[in-house]
Amino acid sequence: MRAAFASAVNPEEPLSGLTLGELPLVVPDGWVPVDVRAASLNHHDIWSLRGVGLPADRLPMVLGCDAAGLDPDGNAVAVYPVVEDKADPRGYSLFSERHPGTLAERLAAPPGNLVRIPDGVSFAEAACLPTxxxxxxxxxxxxxxxxxxxxxxxxxxxxxxxxxxxxxxxxxxxxxxxxxxxxxxxxxxxxxxxxxxxxxxxxxxxxxxxxxxxxxxxxxxxxxxxxxxxxxxxxxxxxxxxxxxxxxxxxxxxxxxxxSSMGTPDELAALLDLVAAGTVKPVIDSTFPFADTTAAFTRLAEGDVFGKVVVEF
Structure with a gap:
């Protein structure tokens, strides 16, 4: 599958470690695959490329915390980014820290991390919300x-x-x-x-x-x-x-x-409902096709963004 991943970490030039290429999808027991339609970037992704929270022994690591796509039954879902993780001192981790992230054609996630997207909310809009x-x-x-x-x-x-x-x-x-x-x-x-x-x-x-x-x-x-x-x-x-x-x-x-930090899956569902009702609309700075993911990261790293940077598959 196509993926954007950290192949190296570099505190001084983080984007030098960003690679677009092919990686296999591994689905742990009890998890399910998601066909990703859109993902959004966070500064967490830049920090990962700097090596903050992502040591070299976990490379290559698919980047990204946020995504929306289709579950195995064809339902439109947003991916809640927090994973229970007993190996992490916090008791949890985010996608792209210990488990492959969302900037890939397919993602493995626990079923409880998948939140149905209501009618009227696009994949790009839903991908802006989870973090x-x-x-x-x-x-x-x-x-x-x-x-x-x-x-x-x-x-x-x-x-x-x-x-x-x-x-x-x-x-x-x-x-x-x-x-x-x-x-x-x-x-x-x-x-x-x-x-x-x-x-x-x-x-x-x-x-x-x-x-x-x-x-x-x-x-x-x-x-x-x-x-x-x-x-x-x-x-x-x-x-x-x-x-x-x-x-x-x-x-x-x-x-x-x-x-305060991350919300809950129920709060993500409530936020999706606000978007579906037309109460609020996610602010999207720019949208890039997957082939231009490097340009999307450059846009984020330059610091002149207003809202979310989205990558679409």
Missing amino acids: AWLTAYRMLVVRGRLAEAGSVLVQGAGGGVATAAVALAVALGKRVYATSRDPGKRERIGRLGATAVEPGARLPERVDIVIESVGAATFDHSMKCSAPGARIVVCGATAGHRADVDLRRVFAMQLEILG
């Missing part, structure tokens, strides 16, 4: 308790999770503010229905939820923008993991600082 969009959904709806909120701040919009959080919060009827250093991205954020501002800018109100994936560079701003009882939900630290936290503000404002 970035599901992370944003859980941050907002579950950890952030969006139903109790009127306003949301999303730090560093433009990337997959942050852009998804903007689109979801707007679609679910909240007042949304989002920061970006890039004027072009601020313009596109505005077209999604949010108020786009420069990093560190004063907001017209304090917000009930902050979506924080940037880290140390924005965390003080996140604290200052938080209303009493606000939830600051953290899923990453792309610009530093050691933030100064004014504990006086935490207790005086009764703030909650909450960690």
